Amino acid sequence: MKNAAKQRLEAGELAIGVGLRQARTVDTGKIFATCGFDWLFVDMEHNSMGVDTATQICVAAQDAGITPIVRVPGHQHFHATRLLDGGAQGIVVPHVDTVEAAARMVEQCKYPPLGHRSVTGSLPQLGFQPTPLADMTASINDATLLVIMLETPEAIGNADAIAALPGVDVLLVGCSDLGMEMGIPGQPDHPDIAAALKAVCDACDKHGKHAGLGGVYSPPLMQRYIEFGMRFVLAGSDLSFMMQAAGARAAELRALSTD
Template sequence: MMVRPNVARRRLEAGQTVLGMGVQQVTGAAVAGLALRCGFDFLFIDIEHSPVDAAAAANISAAALPLGIAPLVRVPGKNSPDISRLLDGGAQGIVVPHVDDAVEAAAAVRACKYPPLGMRSFFGLQPHFDYARHPAPQAMAAANDELLCIVMLESPRAIANADSIAAVPGVDVLLIGSNDLSLELGIPGQLQDPAIESAFAAVIAACKAHGKHAGLAGIVDPALLRRHIEA
């Protein structure tokens, strides 16, 4: 069965670090090729903090798929009704913001993944399969294998629950929202504060314990980012 591979997922499973480019003010599909040329592994298409809408996200995602750069979309909220539409439109991963506990993480999985992992509704004509029809059971299994369900931890409560969140079947990545976390801790923008460092360590430990992947968002200082990658 021909399904577009999720390059970011494959590299994570191989133990590699992946880097993404945020898409927040650009709605043209050409951004996919530009990101690939710059050496990124995935696009972080942001509907939460930008004017990019679902239609633009789908156009960018469909353009990214044949290029081999994974389109990931951050939805506006953890109860977003657009998750299924964005996945049907070409996204290979959904980033669910402000997930604070295992119950919310499990809800994210249900929205993102087909049965038996989730409850996503099936649509047969998807760009992931070059719009070819395939039997539903095989297509759903193949789609689940390529999808990344990414939950964002952005509060002290989420950090305290990192282990139980990481234990949720179907969650693939725990992504730390560094800026909102620093706001919640009362130290806005102080991303080298010991409290932030401790939160990073807790999430990384939880991911290692449960075979999940840890991610960092909001860090733009190359030296700081490199230090955390190499830690």
């Protein structure tokens, strides 16, 4: 079972993602795969998308060769497991401050022996092919990315312990919320943000995990943090891309002469 984002990460390359805030159609994955992205950040925390739409996007994305990863709205087990059973190849868990909270998400998202995820029938990730149970659970565990979001100083302080957990794959720093919590909103270039990102990269490097970057969109600043070790990189959202391109096109046409 292919996971394009995981393959990029294991090769030491950038795994580049795009956030879905507006998109609702199943061709979304093919569009962004053609654009060169590796993973979809299907955001169920900050928009109104429901489970049905999210899972349809996920299943179609698999066939397009782009990894569907869903940010769930909370820590209840059904938030993650319904999306995983429906086709997601990764789960982003927001607002994880402690190693205990991260460990609970491993229990929910990974099958034994890593966790305690409940077994269902045939899965879309395996093309609904009948698969021996031991092979199925091992394959799904290996191909499912569990992404833990760190968005507070407390979370950053616990990065080493969280990265040490078996079953955790990526530590994704949400720089927007982190800056708010630190009292430095909108300053992703602040030395305290940089120090936090460096600490997370060091923790991931120590424990063989992958460091992720969200909320930073200036290429020079992204380059700096990539040099720290960031590899799982959120490039922006469909909304921001649409508004930038549409605004530029409207301005371009407004500048044309009518004389």
